[in-house]
Amino acid sequence: xxxxxxxxxxxxxxxxxxxxxxxxxxxxxxxxxxxxxxxxxxxxxxxxxxxxxxxxxxxxxxxxxxxxxxxxxxxxxxxxxxxxxxxxxxxxxxxxxxxxxxxxxxxxxxxxxxxxxxxxxxxxxxxxxxxxxxxxxxxxxxxxxxxxxxxxxxxxxxxxxxxxxxxxxxxxxxxxxxxxxxxxxxxxxxxxxxxxxxxxxxxxxxxxxxxxxxxxxxxxxxxxxxxxxxxxxxxxxxxxxxxxxxxxxxxxxxxxxxxxxxxxxxxxxxxxxxxxxxxxxxxxxxxxxxxxxxxxxxxxxxxxxxxxxxxxxxxxxxxxxxxxxxxxxxxxxxxxxxxxxxxxxxxxxxxxxxxxxxxxxxxxxxxxxxxxxxxxxxxxxxxxxxxxxxxxxxxxxxxxxxxxxxxxxxxxxxxxxxxxxxxxxxxxx
Numbered sequence: 001x002x003x004x005x006x007x008x009x010x011x012x013x014x015x016x017x018x019x020x021x022x023x024x025x026x027x028x029x030x031x032x033x034x035x036x037x038x039x040x041x042x043x044x045x046x047x048x049x050x051x052x053x054x055x056x057x058x059x060x061x062x063x064x065x066x067x068x069x070x071x072x073x074x075x076x077x078x079x080x081x082x083x084x085x086x087x088x089x090x091x092x093x094x095x096x097x098x099x100x101x102x103x104x105x106x107x108x109x110x111x112x113x114x115x116x117x118x119x120x121x122x123x124x125x126x127x128x129x130x131x132x133x134x135x136x137x138x139x140x141x142x143x144x145x146x147x148x149x150x151x152x153x154x155x156x157x158x159x160x161x162x163x164x165x166x167x168x169x170x171x172x173x174x175x176x177x178x179x180x181x182x183x184x185x186x187x188x189x190x191x192x193x194x195x196x197x198x199x200x201x202x203x204x205x206x207x208x209x210x211x212x213x214x215x216x217x218x219x220x221x222x223x224x225x226x227x228x229x230x231x232x233x234x235x236x237x238x239x240x241x242x243x244x245x246x247x248x249x250x251x252x253x254x255x256x257x258x259x260x261x262x263x264x265x266x267x268x269x270x271x272x273x274x275x276x277x278x279x280x281x282x283x284x285x286x287x288x289x290x291x292x293x294x295x296x297x298x299x300x301x302x303x304x305x306x307x308x309x310x311x312x313x314x315x316x317x318x319x320x321x322x323x324x325x326x327x328x329x330x331x332x333x334x335x336x337x338x339x340x341x342x343x344x345x346x347x348x349x350x351x352x353x354x355x356x357x358x359x360x361x362x363x364x365x366x367x368x369x370x371x372x373x374x375x376x377x378x379x380x381x382x383x384x385x386x387x388x389x390x391x392x393x394x395x396x397x398x399x400x401x402x403x404x405x406x407x408x409x410x411x412x413x414x415x416x417x418x419x420x421x422x423x424x425x426x427x428x429x
Contacts, residue, residue, distance in 0.1 A: 002027075004028060005029060006030050006068050007030070007045075008061070008062055008067045008069070008070040009032065009041070009045075010035050010058060010071065010072050010073055010074065012034065012036045012037050012041070012052070013294055013370075014368065014384065015292050015293075016034060016073055017038065017368050017369070018297045019073060019292070019297060019301065020044045020045065021301065022301040022304065025308075026309040028309050030068075031045065032044055032046070033047075033048050033067070035048040035049075035052065035061070036052070038370070039372050039373050039378055040366070041368065042373070055081070058070075058082065059089060062089075067091065069093070069094065069312065070091065070092065070093040070094070071093075071312065072086075072095030072291075075101070075104055076151060078096060078101040080098070082095070083098070083270075084098050092316060094269075094312045094316055095271075096269055096290050097266065099265070100290065103268075104151070104289045106150065106185075107147050108149040108185050111126065111189070113264075114285060117256055119252070119256060119260075119285055120252055120253065120282060121189075121284055123189065123190045124187050124189035124190070126187055126188075127185070127186050127188065130170055130175070133170055133186060134167075134170055137166045137170075141190075142161055142163070142191075143159055144160050144188060145158070145160070145188070146158045146166070146169045146170070146188050147287075148182040148183040149187055152179045152182040153230055154218070155179075156179050156182055157228050159191065192277040193277070193280075194279040194280065195215070195278045195427075196215065196278075197214070197238060197275075198213070198214045198234075198275055199213060199253070199273065199275075200214070200273050200292065200300065201272045201273070201274075202311055202315055202320060202325075203258055203270065203272050203320070204315045204317070204319065205262060205267035206267065207319075207321040208254060208255075208258050209320055210246065210249075212236055212237035212303070213236065213237055213238045213241040214234055214235065214238065215234060215235050215238055215421075215424060216232075217417060218231060218232065219232070220417075222418060222419045227344075229338070229342065229383075230343070231293065231295045231296075231384075232295075232338070232416070233295060233416075233420030234295045234299045234333070234334045235331065235395060235420065236296070236300060236331070236332055237327075238424060239427070240424060240428070241278075245283070253274055253276070254272075254274070268290075269318075271291055271292050272288065273288070273290070273292065273293050274288050295334045295384075295387050298334040298367050299332035300332075302389050302391050303327050303330060304325070306323075306325060306326050330391045330393060330398070331391065331392055331398040333395070333398040333399045334388065334389040334420075335389075335402045335403065335416055336369075336384050336416060336417075337387075337406065337415070337416045338385060338414075339382070339385060339413055340413025340414070340415060341383075343383060346383055348370075348379070349374065349381075350379060351378070352371065352378045352379060353411070354408040358388065358409050361404065361408075363390050363391045364405045365390075366386055366405070366409075367386070367387040368387075369387060370382015370383060371385060371386065380411055385411065386409065388402050390405060395425060399421045402420075403418070
């Protein structure tokens with residue numbers, strides 16, 4: 001009989017809870033640790049009070065506990081080179097190296113990479129001071145997009161529709177420093193129109209496997225209004241993306257990106273996630289991420305039939321070409337419940353009720369993000385609090401089940417979008 005694996009999952013959000021939920025289903029999974037985890041992950045394993053950015057403490061813990069496999073899931077530790085450090089210590093870890101993850105932690109680098117390799121993306125320029133950016137913007141067509149080059153929790157993108165908007169955006173980034181160090185350098189790019197989709201790709205440095213397309217809803221408000229968030233809800237697969245479109249995405253984006261990273265000496269092993277805009281001129285890359293999207297993970301793992309540990313192993317051992325991904329013949333939806341004030345300032349410690357009730361409903365799994373236990377109460381502990389996921393034989397059925405489950409849950413100031421998947425359903429009519 002195979003020995004059970006001791007596994008360390010780095011992170012504390014909905015993505016990490018979903019990955020832990022899927023890992024626990026493997027016959028090879030032994031003890032599971034989460035650093036730092038949340039109230040949901042505590043039901044699957046042991047939460048460890050180590051920050052995701054404290055690489056030396058994570059390394060020390062993995063050595064001391066003789067961890068067999070570490071899953072580096074959030075962007076920050078990847079940007080800090082956690083994979084490189086674990087590899088130096090001969091510890092088994094899944095995720096891209098610091099050099100490969102640069103596609104996410106430097107948008108300026110990513111845009112340069114796309115330009116070098118003729119990958120389809122919006123026309124752009126990079127700036128690191130207010131005056132030059134202001135001079136450039138004076139001659140540009142509106143609307144236009146201004147992005148912090150560094151990591152900004154998915155919130156570093158500003159769409160400017162007026163001259164006042166562009167002035168305010170530059171002031172916010174360079175003077176008020178709303179994105180901190182992430183905004184020391186910015187990318188200004190042409191605005192692209194069309195449906196936005198998420199493509200996820202398991203890669204092993206050379207081979208890759210593409211997951212079904214999904215769609216996140218990034219704006220806080222219904223009908224895609226208000227500021228960007230880390231994601232308010234997701235659906236997968238997408239009924240409006242056919243095999244022909246997927247083949248075009250593979251040929252013009254996925255295959256050349258994986259090959260180019262290897263050619264530049266930074267082979268990508270882990271999960272590559274290009275966010276795409278389906279424009280009238282074909283699919284174009286909005287950005288690259290170097291890890292699972294959240295809340296996308298929460299729908300993908302409801303549909304994946306493989307043992308996920310087999311996928312992680314194949315990724316680390318460069319054997320993905322011998323693996324076939326298997327998916328349920330179903331749709332999944334995930335509705336994110338957030339704190340009042342998110343993505344700005346929000347209160348914590350609000351008592352959450354109804355989760356157990358909601359979880360008894362058919363085809364519902366609830367993934368925790370910003371939650372913790374205080375004595376015997378489940379309370380809010382973040383901006384995004386819970387992801388309510390459902391599966392169904394149609395997209396409409398999955399969404400209907402998810403929203404019925406949402407109705408069972410409450411906490412003071414709870415907000416969510418009531419139109420997740422609505423545009424996709426309208427495209428089916």
